[in-house]
Amino acid sequence: MITASELHQLAKICREASDSEIMPRFRNLASGQIEEKRNHHDLVTVADQAAEAFILNKLSNLYPDALLIGEESVYHNPAALAQFHSAALSFVLDPIDGTWHYANGSVNFGVMLSVASYGEIVAGLILEPISGDYLWAIKGQGAFDRVQGEDRPLQAGQQASLPLCETMGCFSFGVSKGADREKAVQAVMQMGRVMDYRCAAAEYRLLNTGATAFVIFQGTLNLWDHGAGLLISQEAGAVARMLDGTQYSPQITGKLLVAESEARWQEVAALFS
DSSP states (O other): OOOHHHHHHHHHHHHHHIIIIIGGGTTOOOGGGEEESSSTTSEEEHHHHHHHHHHHHHHHHHOTTSEEEEHHHHHHOGGGGGGGGGOSSEEEEEEEETHHHHHTTOSOOEEEEEEEETTEEEEEEEEOTTTOOEEEEETTSOEEEEETTEEEEOOSOTTTTSOGGGOEEEEOGGGOOHHHHHHHHHHHTTSSEEEOOOOHHHHHHHHHTTSOSEEEEEEEEOHHHHHHHHHHHHHTTOEEEETTSOOOOTTEEEEEEEESSHHHHHHHHHTTO
16 A cells, blocks of 8 residues: 555656646647647647656656556557556556646646556545645545645535535536437536536546536546546545446446435436436
8 A cells, every 4th residue: 555655755746747847838839749649639748748758757766566557658558558457556647637728728637646556546646737736545544635735635525415406517418429418418407507627637626625516527438537536536425436336447438427425426317317
C-alpha cells in the first residue's frame, strides 16, 4: 500500500510537470502542436506528450519495477493494458485530461494519476494545474482536497436533501445516438441543471466538492480517465456503478453513474429504465 507521504510526492511530480510542460504552453500552442487522434474532438498536444514523458520518467526512477501506463503511450501501444491485472504495482496517468479544453484555452483540464496493485486502484490524485490544488485518496483512508497545502476532507451528499429536479449534475447526453439519445433527453428533462464538461477531472472535482449531485460518463471508459476519480469518489462516500448495476472495469463501454448517495444513484438510474 502506498503511503500518504508517497502520494504527496507523486502530486509534487505532477505539479512539476505542470509548471514546466503544461502551463507554459497554455494558450501558447501553435497549430502544428495540436493533433487529432480519433476525431476533431479527441486531441493530443505537445504538452500532453511532454508532461507524460516527464512524469513517467520520474516514476521510472522512483519505482523501477512498476508498470507505467500513460494515455498517450497506450494509444500507440494498447498491449500495455494487458499487464494491468498481473502487475504488483502500476501507475496509470492521464497527463492532461480535458485536452480539448486545454488546446482551446479553457481552464477545465487536469492531471490524473492512479496507483494500482494487481488491478485494484489503491490510491489516486487529480491535480488542477491552474491552482496547484489536488483531490487525493488512499483506499480505506478517506478522500481530501488539498488547497494551498491544507487538506479538506471530502464528504459526498451535500445535495442529498434536494429533490432531483433542483440538483446540479453532469451528463454528456449529446453524444448519445438513436433511441438512446431520445431516452437521454427525456431523462435530462426530469433533472435539475445538467452540464456537459467532457472532462472527467473537472466533473469528479465538482461531484466530490459537493457542487453536483451526480455525474454520468458514457462511451469507452478508459482507466486513466476514471481510476483516480472513482477511488476518490468512493472514499468520499459516493456510489459508483455502471447504469446496468454492474461494477466498473477498465476500458468497459457503457454508462457509468457516480452519485452522491445510494438513494441518488437509484433515483437517477430509474430515469433510464
